[in-house]
Amino acid sequence: MPYDANVQRRAVQRLERERRQRQDRAERLRLEAYQREPRLEQLDRRIQGTMAGLVAAALRQGGDPVKAVRSVREENQDLQRERAVLLGAMGLPEDALDEKPACPLCKDTGWQGAKMCRCLRELCAQEQIKELSKLLDLGEQSFDTFRMDYYAQNLYPGRGTSPRGNMELVYDVCLNYATKFGRFAIKNLFLSGAPGLGKTFLSACIARTVSENGYSAVYDTAANIFAQFEARKFLRDSADGQDARDETRRYLNCDLLILDDLGSELTTQFTQSALYELINTRLAADRRTVISSNLSMEEVAQRYAPQIASRIDGEYHSLYFFGDDIRLLKKNRL
Numbered sequence: 001m002p003y004d005a006n007v008q009r010r011a012v013q014r015l016e017r018e019r020r021q022r023q024d025r026a027e028r029l030r031l032e033a034y035q036r037e038p039r040l041e042q043l044d045r046r047i048q049g050t051m052a053g054l055v056a057a058a059l060r061q062g063g064d065p066v067k068a069v070r071s072v073r074e075e076n077q078d079l080q081r082e083r084a085v086l087l088g089a090m091g092l093p094e095d096a097l098d099e100k101p102a103c104p105l106c107k108d109t110g111w112q113g114a115k116m117c118r119c120l121r122e123l124c125a126q127e128q129i130k131e132l133s134k135l136l137d138l139g140e141q142s143f144d145t146f147r148m149d150y151y152a153q154n155l156y157p158g159r160g161t162s163p164r165g166n167m168e169l170v171y172d173v174c175l176n177y178a179t180k181f182g183r184f185a186i187k188n189l190f191l192s193g194a195p196g197l198g199k200t201f202l203s204a205c206i207a208r209t210v211s212e213n214g215y216s217a218v219y220d221t222a223a224n225i226f227a228q229f230e231a232r233k234f235l236r237d238s239a240d241g242q243d244a245r246d247e248t249r250r251y252l253n254c255d256l257l258i259l260d261d262l263g264s265e266l267t268t269q270f271t272q273s274a275l276y277e278l279i280n281t282r283l284a285a286d287r288r289t290v291i292s293s294n295l296s297m298e299e300v301a302q303r304y305a306p307q308i309a310s311r312i313d314g315e316y317h318s319l320y321f322f323g324d325d326i327r328l329l330k331k332n333r334l
Contacts, residue, residue: 003124003216011123019108043083050076128211141204150326163323170319174202178209186317191292193321199292215255223265229274262293
């Protein structure tokens, strides 16, 4: 799950900031408790001393080390009991002044050896959703808020089914694709249809669910993606070229790429080459991709090189959107 470097950096900063905030709160509580009951501070200092004594007793040469360790341990337990009584009298649990990590698995470091801990993955997912929200309106866009009532139930000309019946099938595929990401039989999706039929909305639903489940997801428009590939090639030695190289690396390596509005870009030999690199590299690495477009598969075949059209047609599951423009329906209902 290769998260974008900026996403991971912000998640690590949050982890560290929250750790410091907990430490500050604990320190304030400790000072307040010491002020109310000075004996607590004396006990804590003695307890720390007995812990050091316990180690020294265990290493001591000569005499009976077992007896020495037992004596130090008993002293420590007596001090702990007195401390618990004082804290209880103040209405605090006996471990109220102890330093406790929020994550017992990694002790708030974010890592378990070389493996990213669950706590840091959750923060990465949250930061990733913020990143996606810059381009996608993820505020209310989720599978739970998807509305079928915008799709007519009468038979649609030339389709053999109604927009509602078709959308129920489309919704079911998208929902399973997102919730079973990486385990679903369908690896890649091609969402096709006229504007205003829900392609971007369902793309946002997929992005949100996949991100919340701990996978790296990147969303961008075809025009922006191809512009980054172009900058990577022609501005390679500049700062913009280096940024473009980082962006294209994200497109190529993320767990899920959502390429929106394919066909809206100015199609040139270069954009065809960039699209082929993107699709072919991700297929070879077995990484998932969702493409949305106003083009039909037949129009894709006419517009792009045969190698591109063949890969989309053969490796992507096509979902067709048809019906009335939802944006206009919403406007008329106001």
